[in-house]
Amino acid sequence: MHIVVPVKLVPDLVEELVIDPSGTALDPDTVRLQLNEFDGHAIEQAILLKERGGGHVTVLAPDLEGVDDVLYTAAAKGADRLIKLCDSFGQAVNNHAMARAVAEVIKPLQPDLVLTGVQSHSDLDGSMGPLLAGYLGLPYVGYVAGVTIGAGHATVRKEYPGGLAAELDVVLPAVLGIQAADQPPRYVAFSRIRQAMKTATIEEQTVAMLDTGGGPAVARMYKPEVAARATMLDGKPDEVADKLVALFREMGVL
């Protein structure tokens, strides 16, 4: 079982977000990147599958600030192969471009399973999983929270809105969008990460031209602006309730 996990690095929202002078992107000098949370679950799911049934886990990440820490941490958790995708991954890179580039790297690896985080907060042009599945010509199931490997297929638990879940069989190889791993991502002691920094190797692969075609062009990026659209109802609770009912009637809700 060869599992490939392509991950995204996304802006860390703990740090202040600054828009760069172009007004269409974040300022690259102040943004701090981190592993997309759902991709952390995809890595965990891959390692859980390896621990249960054996296998080989490859983690791919674009060469951006903090990428080495992300890859070495994955190695400390149990990933076998680390690949850094080298090119000028500027702010302009969208998921279409990433998916095309990643697909070219993944094809020769001939994986049985590709696990991606189901979404990320920096997705502007759809999530990575379906795009990647499209370029690889593989089936895709998203919103997956639970994976069991069978003979030539995987049984996955897919979550739907409204508290519904379904079990689906998907023929391998396939791409899955992981919503949550079977278990929360594990903690890895810092001594293990340091050990991985000494023993694991990060391979570098140069990707061909990044083609952003198919994604939207950002016309303007801005922080939420304050607008006075809310009306505050004053008075005693009974009065407020009456006003509210009157308003609902007026709007045709009641």
Added chain:
Amino acid sequence: MMATVPQSSATFSKSFYASLHEISGGEKVRTCLQCGTCNGVCPFGYLMDYPPGKMIAALRAQRFERVTEADTVWMCVSCYACSQVCPVRIPLTAGLMTRAKEELLLAGNIPSELQIALENTQRYGNPLGESPRKRADWAKGVKPRVPIMSEERRPVDVLWFVGDYGSYHPRVQPVSRALANVFNALHVDFGILGAEEVSDGDSQRLAGERGLFEMLAAKNGRALSQYEFKEIVTGDPHAYNAFKNEYPRLGISYPVRHYTEFLAERLDALKPLLKHEVNARVTYHDPCYLGRANGVFEAPRQLLSAIPGVELVEMPHNRTTSLCCGGGGGGMWMDGFQWEKAHIRLSEWRVREAMKVGADILAVACPYEAPRFEDATKTVPGAGRLIVRDIAELLAEAMGD
């Protein structure tokens, strides 16, 4: 893949037992009498599967793997109560319990709340998960302004290590501002590291994360080595413990004092500034890492007694028998876990004691305590009138701040 190599029970017990000998005084574990005093004095000993004495018994029976399978070792708040009462002075807190937590952590047996705090520390350099760039934001508005070493580029007398909670916690930031005002009033020549400071890491170390502690120590060591100062002063007893007892072993050696020691030495200059009466019955809570672990008992009391109007009263548990607030050894980040196991809060026990001696104010000297005890005053019936104040806040108040 670097998982723990499965070891036979006997081998694991033996290698763990041997590792205890590497700690200062660790060989004394051989002299354990199995008197059980440690188990009895431990604030959570009654619900631990393996309180210290029983853990030693499990080691001797070569059944240590059972210790790492249980999760109640995480109830240890590293308060030094067991180490204090051990008749043969076995380093139970610094050695046995901390080493056991290291093994639990490596085995992946770790409460999720603790995991979050440790991951935050790895990424942001503080367990609260706050932006490292905002570490000095608490000092905005303090006048004269708080000097940041990277901007000052001049030698100072005192390098003030502010610590995580003093830098970020909304209840403790005012304590830092109060201390800055006291320093300014005394014309102390001081500076802080600001964004170059990271967590001292001591509580992470006591929660089993030695590697993370060493990484943090190296970062602080590098930051400190750029500047000239005569001593480090800190408001955080955990940072104090790290600088005094742990960093020197990693080659980071500076004289360090808790701010209460630093100010007690300046009582003559301080006293004339304390013009406003604080008419209150005040009781003082000895923080584990200032008191029991490091023997500083009198300086905080001297400062409180110097405040006009203060009547200082002692709680039954004081000095070496002080009660833990529940925040040590990673407890600060495991409130939910502790509650799930114990259905009590150690901080409530302390607040009830303060009420019993008729205190109006519970005075503290550790950044974990103001938030913990203040929370407890909200849940202990009738404790709403008890005021929790750091000594620095009381001094600033007496100065008319």
